[in-house]
Amino acid sequence: DVKVTQSSRYLVKRTGEKVFLECVQDMDHENMFWYRQDPGLGLRLIYFSYDVKMKEKGDIPEGYSVSREKKERFSLILESASTNQTSMYLCASTMTSGPGETQYFGPGTRLLVL
Amino acid sequence: AQSVAQPEDQVNVAEGNPLTVKCTYSVSGNPYLFWYVQYPNRGLQFLLKYITGDNLVKGSYGFEAEFNKSQTSFHLKKPSALVSDSALYFCAVRDYNTNAGKSTFGDGTTLTVKP
Numbered sequence: 001d002v003k004v005t006q007s008s009r010y011l012v013k014r015t016g017e018k019v020f021l022e023c024v025q026d027m028d029h030e031n032m033f034w035y036r037q038d039p040g041l042g043l044r045l046i047y048f049s050y051d052v053k054m055k056e057k058g059d060i061p062e063g064y065s066v067s068r069e070k071k072e073r074f075s076l077i078l079e080s081a082s083t084n085q086t087s088m089y090l091c092a093s094t095m096t097s098g099p100g101e102t103q104y105f106g107p108g109t110r111l112l113v114l
Numbered sequence: 115a116q117s118v119a120q121p122e123d124q125v126n127v128a129e130g131n132p133l134t135v136k137c138t139y140s141v142s143g144n145p146y147l148f149w150y151v152q153y154p155n156r157g158l159q160f161l162l163k164y165i166t167g168d169n170l171v172k173g174s175y176g177f178e179a180e181f182n183k184s185q186t187s188f189h190l191k192k193p194s195a196l197v198s199d200s201a202l203y204f205c206a207v208r209d210y211n212t213n214a215g216k217s218t219f220g221d222g223t224t225l226t227v228k229p
Contacts (some may be wrong), residue, residue, distance in 0.1 A: 009155075017229075040222060042219040042222055045217075092158075099209070100165040105147075105157035108156070108157050
């Protein structure tokens with residue numbers, strides 16, 4: 001079974017702090033993704049990566065950056081956290097870039113910015 | 115452009131009754147369609163997908179979905195609901211020439227199954 005893990009289930013940070021969210025997958029998947037989930041808005045893509053050191057902006061990249069130095073690890077960085085970044089963050093991966101690929105999701109990190 | 119709509123925020127059914135969670139989509143080419151389920155405080159889990167072939171797709175936990183091209187729909191169904199099916203359900207779509215990252219998700223439908 002594919003396993004996608006996220007470094008924290010819950011985080012509380014203060015406005016202006018730099019926040020790191022880490023995601024690790026154990027199945028040698030090429031693609032990795034970061035989404036945020038907000039009630040009534042579904043899942044919105046922040047960034048995704050299709051290879052090491054490669055990244056592409058999703059629908060809502062503003063205020064976020066990402067890093068993928070190793071194939072199995074994809075980090076989401078909030079350079080200066082703001083209260084409107086309070087949300088549930090979900091990481092996902094797929095084996096390849098084919099459109100029929102199933103996405104495998106981590107358990108999520110619930111971030112509260114005070 | 116691709117889009118997906120889940121017209122119902124909430125679906126309530128009694129245990130043992132059939133359930134339907136609705137999804138409609140819009141793509142410019144051939145669609146790839148997915149259903150995921152999210153239990154409280156968990157990530158999304160894959161249920162089933164339609165890529166090509168039979169319009170009726172069977173998935174995990176007794177769920178199935180019917181692809182209807184003329185109505186651009188992909189409704190999720192189960193003949194007999196269980197209380198444990200209570201969860202948040204997401205429909206997602208990709209166009210055939212879209213990178214796997216470019217899924218569009220619906221807003222989600224909360225299914226509540228009452229004993």
